[in-house]
Amino acid sequence: MMSYPITHIDGLDADEVTSLKSLGIRTTERLLEEAKSPKARRHLAEKCGINEKRLLRFANACDHMRIKGMGKGYLGLLHEVGVDTVRELRYRKPENLARAMAEANKRKRLVRFLPSEKLVVRWIEHAKKLPLKISYKDQAEEALRNGRRRSADA
Numbered sequence: 001m002m003s004y005p006i007t008h009i010d011g012l013d014a015d016e017v018t019s020l021k022s023l024g025i026r027t028t029e030r031l032l033e034e035a036k037s038p039k040a041r042r043h044l045a046e047k048c049g050i051n052e053k054r055l056l057r058f059a060n061a062c063d064h065m066r067i068k069g070m071g072k073g074y075l076g077l078l079h080e081v082g083v084d085t086v087r088e089l090r091y092r093k094p095e096n097l098a099r100a101m102a103e104a105n106k107r108k109r110l111v112r113f114l115p116s117e118k119l120v121v122r123w124i125e126h127a128k129k130l131p132l133k134i135s136y137k138d139q140a141e142e143a144l145r146n147g148r149r150r151s152a153d154a
Contacts, residue, residue, distance in 0.1 A: 002066050003029035009061050010072050011054075019048040028062040035059040037135045059134055060085050066133075067126045069119055073111040080104040085134065089127040094120045 006012060006020055006028060023044075025031050035041045041055045050058075063086045064070050064078065081100040083089050098117040105114055115123075 002068065003027045004065060006031055008065070008072065009058050010075060011061075012058060016048070016050050016054075019050065023048055028065050032059055032062040032066075032133055035062075036133050038138045056134075056136075057084075063134055064089075066130055067123050069115075070123060074115060077101050077105060077110045077115075080108060080110060086127045086130060087132060087134075089124060092124060094124055097124075 004027065006017055006026060009028065009031075012020075020026075020031065023034075025034055034044050035055045036059065038052070041052045041059070044050075044055055045052045061075055064075050067086070067089075078084075078089070078101070081097065081104050083092060083097070094117055098115070098120045101120070102114055105111055
């Protein structure tokens with residue numbers, strides 16, 4: 001797995017870096033592991049003082065950074081076109097995504113060099129092969145919802 005220092009995460013400020021490092025979280029791989037579920041993010045938020053929504057955003061950035069060729073600038077560009085998770089990236093059509101990224105970059109000037117469609121194809125193929133690391137719903141919450149749904153169907 002590609003792992004980088006947490007200082008490579010766009011948007012993470014110096015105080016947040018210090019707080020995470022004090023908990024032994026120094027790499028993107030470790031942050032992804034520590035913030036992979038709602039329960040883990042809640043627990044980490046209590047320990048480090050970073051709110052859960054920000055932790056999720058940073059965990060998603062770490063998840064994207066597992067993809068070969070995915071730099072910081074490209075993360076911002078993907079976010080701009082609505083691809084916030086590796087799970088979402090898996091289902092994108094390369095030609096449409098490359099076009100949307102080009103249009104977004106024309107408006108916002110996020111990167112100097114656009115990724116080629118060939119690179120976008122590689123990202124999507126790599127995303128499809130990666131094991132999914134982040135969960136977005138509590139398992140207990142999901143079980144409760146499914147239980148309610150079953151009783152409503154009965």
